[in-house]
Amino acid sequence: MFDISFRDELDALRMKLAGCRLAAYADLSARMVLRVSAEAQPRREEIDVLCDLAAQCLDGPAFPALFDGEPPFTAVFAGKAESHFFIRSLSDPSDALILIVAEPVDQAKIWAAAQDLLDRYGPGGETP
Amino acid sequence: MKDTRRLAERIRKLAGSEASSPEGRELPPGPDGSPLAAILREVDETILPRSLVFRRGEGRLVVSAANRRLLMVDTAEGPDAAAATDIVGRPLTQPDVALLGRLRDALVSALPGNDPIRVRPAPASGAAGDFAAGTTAVALASAWGIDLATATGNDPADAVEDFLGTAPSLSRAWLRLDAGMVTETGGDQALTARLRDFADSADMAELDMLPDANRSRFIAIGRAPGDGDCLIFVSDKAEAALLLIPAESLDSARTSWRKAVG
Numbered sequence: 001m002f003d004i005s006f007r008d009e010l011d012a013l014r015m016k017l018a019g020c021r022l023a024a025y026a027d028l029s030a031r032m033v034l035r036v037s038a039e040a041q042p043r044r045e046e047i048d049v050l051c052d053l054a055a056q057c058l059d060g061p062a063f064p065a066l067f068d069g070e071p072p073f074t075a076v077f078a079g080k081a082e083s084h085f086f087i088r089s090l091s092d093p094s095d096a097l098i099l100i101v102a103e104p105v106d107q108a109k110i111w112a113a114a115q116d117l118l119d120r121y122g123p124g125g126e127t128p
Numbered sequence: 129m130k131d132t133r134r135l136a137e138r139i140r141k142l143a144g145s146e147a148s149s150p151e152g153r154e155l156p157p158g159p160d161g162s163p164l165a166a167i168l169r170e171v172d173e174t175i176l177p178r179s180l181v182f183r184r185g186e187g188r189l190v191v192s193a194a195n196r197r198l199l200m201v202d203t204a205e206g207p208d209a210a211a212a213t214d215i216v217g218r219p220l221t222q223p224d225v226a227l228l229g230r231l232r233d234a235l236v237s238a239l240p241g242n243d244p245i246r247v248r249p250a251p252a253s254g255a256a257g258d259f260a261a262g263t264t265a266v267a268l269a270s271a272w273g274i275d276l277a278t279a280t281g282n283d284p285a286d287a288v289e290d291f292l293g294t295a296p297s298l299s300r301a302w303l304r305l306d307a308g309m310v311t312e313t314g315g316d317q318a319l320t321a322r323l324r325d326f327a328d329s330a331d332m333a334e335l336d337m338l339p340d341a342n343r344s345r346f347i348a349i350g351r352a353p354g355d356g357d358c359l360i361f362v363s364d365k366a367e368a369a370l371l372l373i374p375a376e377s378l379d380s381a382r383t384s385w386r387k388a389v390g
Contacts, residue, residue: 040251046176057349062329066322066359066372067351074353078346078382080389090352103386107379111353 006121010037013117017110019102021082026051028059029094050098053077054086058096074111079103085110089118152183152248163239164232165274167191170247171198172265177252184239184246192252197262201231204238211237220262228271287345287364290388295371298381300357302371303327308336311367319357323370326359335361336368346385350375 006025014023014037022042025035033047057063057075064071071093077084082102087110089095097114155166163184170180170193177194179202187206192199198220204212212234215227223231239245268274288304296302301319304312305327313320326332335347350358358378360371362385373381 042251043177046251049176056331056334057347060329060331060334062326062331063349063359066326067356070351070356072349072351072359074348074350074358076346076348076378076382078348078385080386107382108353115353 006035007037009117009121010035013037013097013113014099016113017099017101017106019082019105020099021102022098022100024050024098026054026096026098027094028055028088028096031055033098050084053084054096054098057086058088076107085114087111087114087118090115091119095121152181152246155182155245155247161242162236163189163245164235164272165269166245166247167235167239168198168265168269168274170249172196172269174249178249179252181248181250182239182245183248185241185243187239187241189235189238192262194252194262195259196266197264198268199262201234201238204234206238206240208237208240221260223263228268231268232272286366287385287388288362288367288369289364291362291385292369294384295360295369295373295381298377298384299360299371299373302369305368305370306366315372319372323372327370332361332370336363346382348378348381350378 010023010025014020017023021040022036022038024033024037024047026033031051033051036042036047054075058072060072071088073088073090075086080103082100083105085097085099085101087097087099089097095118097118099110099114101110155170163182167180167182167189170182171191174180174193174196177192180191180193182189182191185206187209188203189201189205189209189212190203191201200217200220201212201215202217204216215231215234218227220227220231292302292304296314299315301315301317301323302313303310303320303323308327310324310327313324345363347361348358349361350356354375356375357372358375360369360373360378360381362369362371371381
C-alpha cells in the first residue's frame with residue numbers, strides 16, 4: 001500500500017522533531033496503525049494501544065458537542081518526561097499521526113510538521 | 129467508581145514520579161528501607177510489556193512486567209544478589225508459598241542498602257500476549273503484607289487544586305469533579321453546561337479510565353491547532369477537572385500543569 005518514500009517521510013518527520021522517539025501513521029476508521037518510525041521498534045500491543053487512544057480521543061461521540069459539531073483534530077497527553085500527540089488530517093479525517101516526543105516540546109512545530117505530512121499524502125496529494 | 133479513582137491515583141503517581149534523569153526515576157523506599165513497595169508499585173503501574181531496570185547502590189535488578197503483573201525476574205546483580213539465583217528466569221505464574229518467599233528474598237537482596245532506588249523502564253523484548261502470565265503486584269503485596277495504597281512515599285501535592293489556582297484565568301469555562309460529581313463550576317454558563325454534559329458522557333468515563341499510555345493525566349483535545357476551544361481533562365488522587373480554553377492558551381495551560389505537578 002505504501003511505497004518506500006512514505007517510510008522515509010515518516011522517518012524524516014521523526015528526525016526533524018527533536019526528542020521524537022516514535023511517529024506512526026494510523027487509519028482511524030480501521031483503527032489500525034499502518035506505518036511506524038521509531039528509535040526502538042515498539043511491540044504490536046503498544047501500537048494497538050496508541051491507536052485505540054487516538055481513536056478514543058479523536059472519534060469519541062461526545063466530543064463534537066463541545067466543538068460546535070466538529071470532531072476533534074488534535075489530542076495531547078502531556079507528561080513530565082514526554083508527551084503523546086494525536087493529529088488528525090485536515091484533508092482526510094480518517095488519517096492521523098501519532099507522535100511521542102520528549103518534553104519540553106515545541107508544540108507549534110509538531111502541529112505544523114505533522115499536518116504538512118498528512119496534507120501531502122491526503123486526498124489529491126501523493127499516494128502514501 | 130472505586131476502580132476509576134484507583135486508576136486516577138495511579139496516573140497521578142506516575143506523572144508525579146516521572147523524571148528525565150538518565151539514571152532513571154528515583155523511587156521512595158518503604159518505611160523500613162525495603163525496596164519491595166517501590167518494586168511492586170512500579171509493576172502495578174506497568175500496563176504495556178516492559179523491562180523494569182532497578183538500581184540501588186551496586187545492586188541491579190531487571191524484571192519483566194505487563195498488565196500490572198510481575199512476569200519474571202530477568203537479572204539480579206550485586207553483592208547480595210546470590211540469593212536471587214534460583215529465581216532468575218523462573219516464570220512467576222501461580223507461584224506457591226515457597227516460591228513467593230524466595231521471590232521476596234530475591235527482590236530484597238538484589239537491592240540492598242539505603243541508597244536511593246532508581247528505575248528505568250524499557251520496552252520488553254519477549255512475547256507477552258498471555259494476560260494471565262505472572263502474578264499481579266496487588267497479589268504479591270497482599271502476600272507480603274504491603275499496602276500499596278498507602279505506601280506511596282513522597283506523593284506530590286494536589287495538582288488539580290494547584291492547577292485550578294491559575295488555569296481558570298486561561299479558560300472560558302471549567303468545572304471541578306470529585307468522584308464523578310460536579311463540585312464547582314466557573315466561566316461561561318452555556319459552555320459550562322456543555323462541560324456538564326460531557327462529564328456525564330461515555331467519553332468522559334473513558335478518559336477517566338485511560339491506561340497510562342504516556343504516564344500523563346493532563347489530556348487536551350481540540351480542533352485544528354489554534355482554532356477554537358480546547359478541552360482539557362486533568363486529574364489527581366483527590367479530584368479531576370474539565371476546562372474549555374482557547375486553543376492558543378494550550379501552551380500556557382501545559383506550563384501551568386507542569387508547575388502544578390512539580
